Amino acid sequence: MSNDNIQQLVNRYVDVSFSVTKKAEALITEQLGSNLTHDQLYIIRYINRVGSCTSTALAEEFEVKKSAITAIINRLWEKGFIQRTRDEKDRRVVYLTLTEKGEELFWKIDKRIQQLVEGIISQFEPSEIEQFIKTFEKLNHALIEQRDKK
Amino acid sequence: MSNDNIQQLVNRYVDVSFSVTKKAEALITEQLGSNLTHDQLYIIRYINRVGSCTSTALAEEFEVKKSAITAIINRLWEKGFIQRTRDEKDRRVVYLTLTEKGEELFWKIDKRIQQLVEGIISQFEPSEIEQFIKTFEKLNHALIEQRDKK
């Protein structure tokens, strides 16, 4: 493939990826009110999915330092969305879980997102969506290999 | 499509999109050294492409307030990567362009990104890439319609 072609593909990809992320987040912001930032929502979404996790796990998952997680968790804790529970066996470990208030907020937002997606997803064939996500996941693996290569 | 299916697709999409962006930016960070942040690179990349633009145009393109652009441009200006030129016809307007130093930096980074992408893109059929980006662009348009709907 020529350099120009690669250049063009990179440009198209970066543009559309940037734009889609921005627009999706903007749509979600309307649903959020001013309760949460995007990063806070991503964290809550993750904790909801796994049920309970540690700061270290979050830091690895989101590829940031643990101190960045502490800061976000502190803000969510102040708002009453997250609980900290110390492990009795290994008292260094702190388990993070959603409070009832946190779960309620998440489900409320998630339902709205679901409705949003319904209106958009109907414009795509299921096979197109499946192929799209598959290629995306393949790209993800390629990036992981590239990273671990050396 | 059932709610569970939508839920699953949203999860897969959010996860893979988040992960790909993070990993691509991590790979690029190695090329960047500590010269630029990602946002600064995106801005420089845009100005390089259009040649010259205003703060207002950047704010619209990146969907942030103009004061956020001023802050980023100030930092790039301090580093000597960007020039400000006042329009003589309409003296409210300031045109932003890359300095020679800014252009050199961009081409250097861009070349490295090109090489990175070459190593990854070879694992995909051209038709698969084309279809992937097309679906992505279609998603972008669907989001724009959704936003403008009401």
Added chain:
DNA sequence: TTTAACTATTCAACAATTTAACTATAAGGA
């Protein structure tokens, strides 16, 4: 000419991030 609109900047406040230092706890070897 006065008023309204527009372009860009400044400032204060906040969120996210990194780096480095620190506390507390656990695990392992002499």
Added chain:
DNA sequence: TCCTTATAGTTAAATTGTTGAATAGTTAAA
């Protein structure tokens, strides 16, 4: 057991990006 090392999490300072409100300077319109 005691000393060392490793691990989990937090704190603090500095940087970056962001919004919202106020402002200065300029242009357009009533």
